[in-house]
Every structure is written in structure tokens, then in C-alpha cells.
Amino acid sequence: MENKMFCYQCQETAGCTGCTQVGVCGKKPEVAAMQDLLVYVTKGISAVTTRLRAQGKPVSREVNHLVTLNLFTTITNANFDEDAIVARIVNTLERKKELLVQLGSAENLPDAAVWEASREEFAGKAAKVGVLSTQNEDIRSLRELITYGLKGLSAYSKHANVLLEDNEEVDAFLQSALAKTLDDTLGVSELVALTLETGKYGVDGMAMLDKANTTAYGNPEITKVSLGVGKNPGILISGHDLRDMEMLLKQTEGTGVDVYTHSEMLPAHYYPAFKKYPHFVGNYGNAWWKQKEEFESFNGPILMTTNCIVPPKDSYKDRLYTTGAAGFPGCKHIPGEIGEEKDFSAIIEHAKKCASPTELETGEIVGGFAHNQVLALADKVVDAVKTGAIKRFVVMAGCDGRAKSRNYYTDFAKALPNDAVILTAGCAKYKYNKLNLGDIGGIPRVLDAGQCNDSYSLAVIALKLKEVFGLDDINDLPIIYNIAWYEQKAVIVLLALLYLGVKNIHLGPTLPAFLSPNVAKVLVENFGIAGIGSVEDDLELFFGK
Template sequence: MFCNQCEQTAKGFACTVRGVCGKTHETDVLQDLLIYTLAGLSEVALEAEKRGVKKPEVDFFLMEGMFSTLTNVNFDPERIKAYIEKAVELRETLKHEAKVEVDTPWAHFKPAKSMEELIKQAEEREIEPTVMKEEGEDIASLKLTILYALKGIAAYAYHAERLGVRNEEVYKGFKELLVNIFKDKSSDLRTWVERALETGRLNLLTMEALDKANTSSYGNPVPTRVPLGAKAGKAILVSGHDLKDLYELLKQTEGKGIYIYTHGEMLPAHGYPELKKFPHLYGHYGTAWQNQQKEFEAFPGPIVMTTNCLMPPKDSYKDRVFTLGPVGYPGVKHIPNEDFTPVIEMALSMEGFKEDIPGKEIMTGFARNAVLSVADKVVELVKSGKIRHFFLVGGCDGAKPVRNYYTEFVEKVPQDCVVLTLACGKFRFFDKDLGTINGIPRLLDIGQCNDAYSAIQIALALSKVFNVGVNELPLSLIISWYEQKAVAIFLTLLYLGIKNMRLGPSMPAFLSKNVANFIVENYNLKPVSTPEEDLKAILG
């Protein structure tokens, strides 16, 4: 196998025997083959659209299929095989209905019936290094960057579409970029740099669509206190990102005496008014995704994984894990239709928490509406010198000890500075009491990783108020990355011209030396060093 799509990739180069995430060689090459067949489906769909035949279900399947190839989403070869077969089925149906013919090999690929033969086919079409090295290291690097960002876009578009919001421009651009990765053999660096930035633009549109989907369905988040303890009684734990899955579970558990706890990136769900209405949405359990094997083992109820961030479950709790949507793991029960009956029955059969467990409360719900509602006060505090600087410290968390950098950074931020945070990177410091500045909390949780859209809107609004460019604001981005949604957001920030970011804990392995140098020279990107050195450099 060869997989270098995430930050934890082996030796900072690539996983070549087994994924650090637990992904097997078989799953890895089958995921590459799925992407290959999705490119074929995309090309046929684009041709069909030219002839007036458009099928929304094809676009949604493209998003779900690509989403399943993200890090820590789907480890199940049988599920990936089923996606490959459905991609080919949809492709052939489109060919027939639209009377189109495409002569590229990915648009004609026929999957073998047996798993053994399908894996052989997959090994022959492994994306990296087999497919991507034809135009040289730098083009391959840019193609991989675009491909990984498309995976992030697929995740966000999948969530938005489930709530009835779609952006046709995103779907069209997604298909064109995916086809070009395989079809365009151009070695013009400028072309691929422009396509990478275009991918960032499409991700901005996608995050905008998801923001609209979440807020139109569940209201604008409001600052909310969330308990970290537990209440005596039956319990279900929900992890991942999908608010619709959480909403459906809350509806189905009404009046059943079961408390619902969030985990990981579900923490910001507590800030949405339509979710807050459910009194049995109690609190938050645990911390970031990489601690789940210990935390899940101790949780006294079933666990629902709505999206990525699944680690290979231990046998001690594997029978209590349920997956949804594109998530899968061999031997783990999958819920295909939002019927949570088996989860509820298991929760009722278990003892749950035997007694109340006290815990501190933390705050979430500081999305753009909440922050901008006090924008005048913030501006006044900045102009009076009471707020010197803003730091956006967030992104993905991970297991490497060097990620303690982010904890120490926040601890060392001066008292006259405010920390904005989002995504699971917040769990390095989410429960710290940083106090307030004239009533404004010094730690503001904006939300999930996709709520980078909220952070961008806050920055753009403040730049207008201060009448300066975003890069001239007293704002610094201290970013932690791990998987492919972070790659999509990173390209969005580059598309917007954001400079002077600090990225860690390491640079992406898929960036060639020349591509990395281009980003450094044009956007002044810096790797994180030490909290003391970075704070001194930023604040002078």
C-alpha cells in the first residue's frame, strides 16, 4: 500500500505496510479503485448533463463514496466493494439514458465479482505512486493535494445535501477536478496551482452551503454551557459531525429515559436552539477522537459513529458500536436508514451511569452570529487597547505528543488576547478557564471544523469594521491539521489570500519540496516552532 493523505503517516512519508490508522492494504487499494470508478462516473455524468440528463442522486452518491475514503471513516472492504459496484451501475445507467460514450479507461472499468480478483484490479490502479507520477513529482503533489481536498469537500457536501441544501456549482466543479486528476497529463505547474486554488474556492461554497443547512434546520448557535459530568441513568454516546443523525436520535429517544451525550466534534451541537430543545441532550463525554479507545471502553452504553474519526474498536466494546452513512468497520453493526431501534434497545438493556458524576461546565456556541452581535464592543476593546490580539488556535487533533504545543500556546497567550477555536483541536485546551475581558470570554468555541466558514466570516466582518485587509487585522492563525477536511480548508485560506499562518505539528508529506516552497514564499506559511518563540514573533 501507499497512503500519505493524513498527518500521522508513517515516518512522515507514507504508510506502506499498514495504515497507522489501522487501515489494511486491501482497504487502501480498494478505496483507490473506488476513486478511480468515481472519476469514471463523474466523466459520464458531465457528458450526460451536456445532453440535458441530470441525476441528483448521482451527485449525492459521488459525495458519499468519496467521503468513505477519508481517514478513519470506512475500514470495511465489503462496504467499499459495494460502493465500487454501485458506481459502475450508476455509470452504465447514465450512459444508456443519456446515450453518451466516453472512451477513457476509468469510464469503462468492469469490477471483478470476487474480492480476490477485485483487489488485484485495485493494485494495478493504485493512485499513488502508479497513477500520479507520470507528470513528475510537483504535478503529482498538486494532484494529490487537490484529490485530498476533494475528499474534504465531499464530506461537507454530503452533510449539506442530507439537510436539503446543495450547490450545483460545487458538484460540477468537483466532477471536473476529479476527472482532470486522471485525464489531464499537463505538466504546467501554473494550471495545477490554479486548480488547487479553485478547489479552495469550491470548498468555501461548500462550507457556506453546510452552514446554511445547519442553521436553517437547527437555528443559529448561541453561547451555551455544557456539562462534562454525567447523570445517573441510561446513556447513548454520539460522535462524529452529522447534526441530522443526532436530531433523529433525539426524536426517537424522547420520553424513554435515556440521556444523550456528545463526543468529539459533536460538542458544538449543544449550541443549536432546535437541538437544545431536547431536555435529554445532557452533556459532553470524553475528549478528542484519538482517546476514544479508552473513553469508549468506559462509557456505559451504546456508541453511535455518524462520520469520520472512528478508530479500530477494541473487542471490549466493539459490540456496542453502531455506524451510519459512509462509516464502516468489519463486524460492527451498521444502521442504513436512521432507525435507531437497536441502539435504543441496547441502551435500555444496559445499566448506564450508576450515579451522578460531577464535572465542570464548558462553553460552546460562539459562531459568527454570536460573535458579530458584540462586534461593536469588540472593536471598542481593541481600539482602547484592552484586546491586543486574536489567535485562532484550532484544527484537527491527533496522538503525537508534540501536539502539546497547542495546549502550551493557549496557556501562554497573554491576558489581553482572545483565543478563537474550532474543530477537535480545541480538546487540547477546551476545559481551561481563561477568564474574560470586559465580559468577552477569552476562549470562544466557534464550532466544528466546517465552522471555519464562521471564522472566515468573523474575520471578513472585522476587516470591514477596521477598514483594513484581513492580513492586517490583529489576528493570527495557529493551525493543527490531521486529515483531508483540513486540506480543503487550507486551500480555502490560500484562495482567500490569507498569509502568515503557522501550521503543525508537521508539514504534509504529499507536498513536494517545490510546492511547499511556493506556498511558503507566496503566503509566508511557517511551521510551528515553540509557543514562546511563536508568540514573541507574532506579538513582538
């Protein structure tokens, strides 16, 4: 069966069913096709590495990194560069051929593991191996749910890998799970079990990244971040990669160029290691989807280290640089493999010729409430709960996006009772982190743990509170989960929470299009997954009248 473009991996997919002409994200059909093929050949090489491990043969760290970077490249809004994606397909096929020689026999391997072809044949193959190539709707739904969770896990693994932190068990699972999505003998029950197992390794992957970040840069601490601008020209750094942040800060030292964070890079300000740089000025702008206006007014160059890229306007496209898994045709890409020092001299020289940023806002916001910092305040938090000063914690982690329906989260935050505290991570916080919601006995009512991967911190905090209050079940805590999702990193966070036993999670602004009615029913019946309603109805549901 040949497919036209079909992609439904993100929340903004067309009509809540799937993008079939061009991606809402701006992805063209040709790019979508090559991403489908890259996922396919990555599943193929994973089937080979899984067989090698079964024979007791080692798989190199380089191959593990190839698999994670391949998956990361296909995450929504990360890479729009068809040539870069094709190069990854070619490289993967070459490496797979070498591994097949090591394996000795290709008997009983799936087609994806043995397929090889010239560049001219890529488009034809891509048309046959996309999402819709799995006929059964429920099997397709579970395979995609697992694959999207693994894409999220690959992103977190990649960020840990660049800080020279690896976990062979996570890599081995990621590859074996990818291979299992090719296995037609696995039914719904086996794939549901694999979905939960993906959540387990999601917890492990986020723990690995947490260790990598805190070992390299210290534990995040309560920090006031400036929202204003200085007089020097600046570089705006967006995305999630703290290693890129470190290298950029070192290389801009003494150059007269300031560095500002954007969107998911805001939490870099919370790490002690970055506070020694006086030219690390503050945060500029808001969530990723406002970048067309905000990048225009920044005036200087922008470095995209990961997703989320919005196809740039011509007026600033020459100022947009990419690195790592990110890419956009016509934008300069700064290379650098794991363990290598990247050369940011081109973007620094570019910045020197630009005007200083145009001020968007003034003031400051407070963050840095990752698990180590919150546990340091544990006595204060526990006392506030015991005295009734804090009645509920509301986890509002996840992603922001363009849809007007996401204003729900701003309105919900404003309408929360004054004895409720928001726990957040990811760019969803931009819906409410600049509201004046006050504090409870000195504890801010918005506790920002950091990036989307720092949802791990929120899980650690919940498990610690469960222990402190002597509870048997994490669901007995006074915690409500009202999570916004957008792309695949939010999927692995969701699966991780399900693995930890968290129930009654509300997910919005819409439920994923890739959940078939039957799979959605399983999640509703077994885990209490639900969508969102109106602010008024949901407040009554969570808090009573």
C-alpha cells in the same frame, strides 16, 4: 506500475512519508486498496458526468450524492469495512454504465471512465491505480492535494444534502475537478490554479452547510455544556451529522435513555433546536483519539455518524454502532438514505440494558461563538480591539490527534499574552478548551465556533472585522493563524483560507507528507505557509519580544 499499500493523506502517516504496511489509523492494506479503487472509479464516473454536462444533459441529484458519499467513505478513520467499500465500487460501476449509454460515445474518455470488471479483478486493478501511479512527484502532489480537498468538500456537501440542501454548482465543480486529476495534459501551473479554485468551492460548500444547519436548527448561541453525567443509561453520539443527532433525540424522548455528545458533536449543544430535549445531558470525554479509554467507561452504546473511528477494543465493540459513511467490520450499521428516517430502535433498546456512564469529569465549558453570535457581540469586540484590551486574535482551528507533539497547542494557548483571544473550531479545541484562560471584559479568551466546517464562521468573522475597521486587506487584521491539521476536512479549510487571500498560515504539528518540495515551495513563496517551531520561538515570531 503495481503498488503495495501507500497512503499519506493524514498527518499521522508513518514517518511523515507514508503508510506502506498497515495504516497508523488501523486501516489494513486490503481496505486501503479498495479505497484507492473507489476513488479511481469515482473519478471515472465524474469524467462521464462532466462530459454529460458539457453536452447540456442533466446529472441527477442521486448521482451527485453517490459521488460525495464515495469520497466521504474514503476519508481517514471513516470506514474500515472492506465489504461496504466494495459494494460502493460495484454500485458506481453499474451507474457509470447507465450514464455511458446516455452519453452515447466514450471517445477520448480516460481509462477510469470506461473500465469495468468483475469483483475478482478489483484487487489487480487497485494495485495499479493508487497514489504512486502518477510518476511525476509534483503532479502527484498537486493531484493528491486537490483530491484531499475534494474529499473534505464532499463531507460538508453530504452533511448539507441530508438536510435537503444541494448546490449543483458545487457538485459540478467537484466532479469536473476529480476528472481533471486524470488529465495528463495538465501541468503544474494548471493544477495550482485548480487547487485555488477548489478553495473557492470549499467556501461555497461550507456556506451551504452553514445555511443548512442554521435553517434547520437555528443559529448557534452562547451555551454552557455540562461535562458530568446523569443516573440514566445513555447513548454517546460522535461525528458531525446533526440530522442523525436530531433523529436520535426524537426517538430517545421518553425512553429513559439520555444522550451525550462526543468530540466533534459537542457543538450540537449550541443549536437552539436541540435545547428542548431534557434528556440531552452534556458532553462526554475529549477528542477522538482518546475513545478507547472513554468508550470503555461510557458503559452504553456509541453511535459513530462519521469519522473518526479508532479500531474498537473487543470489550466494547458490540456497543459500537455506525451509520452514514462510517463503518467498521463486525459493528452494527444503521442504514438510511438521504431523506429517509433512520430507525435507532436497536441502539436505544441496547442502551436500556446498560449501566449509566462512569463520570470522567465535572463542571462545564462554554461555546457557541459562530458568526451570527460573534457579530451580535461585534460592538463589544470592536471596542475591546480599539481600546487595546484585545491586541490579537489567534485562529487555532483544526484537528487533534495522538502525536505528543500536539501538546504544543496546549502549551501555546497557556503561554499566550492575556490580551489575546483564541478563535477555534474543530476538535483541536480539546487541547485547550478546558483550561481556565479567563475572559477580557466578559469576552471569553476561547471562542469556540463549533465543528471543523464552522471554520467558515471564523472566515465570516474575519471578513466582517476587515469591513468594520475599513481595511483593504484581510492580512492587515490583528489575526494570527496557527492551525492544527489531521485529515482531509482540514485540507479544504486550508484551501478555502488561501482562496480568501489569507497569508502566513502556520500549519502543524508537521507539514503534509503529500506536499512535494517544489509544491511546498510554491505555498511558502506565494502564501507564506509555514510550519511550527517551539512555543517560545513562535510567540516571539507572532508577538515580538
